Each structure stands twice: as C-alpha cells, then as structure tokens.
Amino acid sequence: xxxxxxxxxxxxxxxxxxxxxxGTFLFILHASxxxxxxxxxxxxxxxxxxxxxxxxxxxxxxxxEWPYYALIIPISVIFQKMLFVGYFTVQGKTIILxxxxxxxxxx
Numbered sequence: 001x002x003x004x005x006x007x008x009x010x011x012x013x014x015x016x017x018x019x020x021x022x023g024t025f026l027f028i029l030h031a032s033x034x035x036x037x038x039x040x041x042x043x044x045x046x047x048x049x050x051x052x053x054x055x056x057x058x059x060x061x062x063x064x065e066w067p068y069y070a071l072i073i074p075i076s077v078i079f080q081k082m083l084f085v086g087y088f089t090v091q092g093k094t095i096i097l098x099x100x101x102x103x104x105x106x107x
Contacts, residue, residue, distance in 0.1 A: 007061060007062045020050070023047045023048060023051050030043045037049070078079055
C-alpha cells in the first residue's frame with residue numbers, strides 16, 4: 001500500500017485566504033442589504049462560515065487523515081517484512097516470537 005500524497009501547505013494557505021475573501025464578501029453583501037436572501041442569516045455566522053469550513057477541513061485532512069496513513073502504513077509494511085523473514089508467527093489473536101528481536105542501531 002502506498003502513502004497518499006502529503007498535503008500541500010501552499011494549496012491549503014491559498015484556500016484559507018480564498019475562504020477569508022469569500023467571508024468578507026458575504027459580510028459586505030449582508031451589511032449593504034443588496035442580497036435580500038442573505039438577510040435571514042446571522043451576519044457573523046454567514047461571514048465566518050467559509051473560514052470555519054476551511055478550518056475543519058484543514059484539521060481533518062492535514063492533522064487527522066494524513067498522519068494516520070503516514071503512521072499506519074509503515075508499521076504494517078514493517079510487520080509484513082518481519083512475518084516474511086520469520087521473526088514471528090500469528091496464530092489466531094496471538095503473536096508468537098520465533099527469534100529474539102534485535103536492534104542493531106539502538107542505544
């Protein structure tokens with residue numbers, strides 16, 4: 001299994017800036033009264049919704065989703081290699097070590 005591409009900081013920064021511009025534009029439209037359909041919404045919720053949406057997407061994809069794959073995939077690859085070499089075997093829910101594990105670079 002291959003890691004998904006690392007999130008682009010520049011792309012997320014541009015998207016956040018765009019969300020701020022859209023929020024400002026919505027604030028101006030609501031305050032000026034040019035668009036009557038926006039008058040039913042609270043001005044602060046309306047203006048902050050693009051930035052809040054960007055923030056929650058950023059937290060999900062950059063802080064939860066990608067690090068999860070970055071952590072889980074290498075561990076599973078290591079265990080697959082160790083299973084192939086014969087360091088351990090799995091029987092049911094039990095892992096049985098066949099050889100003592102050594103770490104040559106450990107201090």
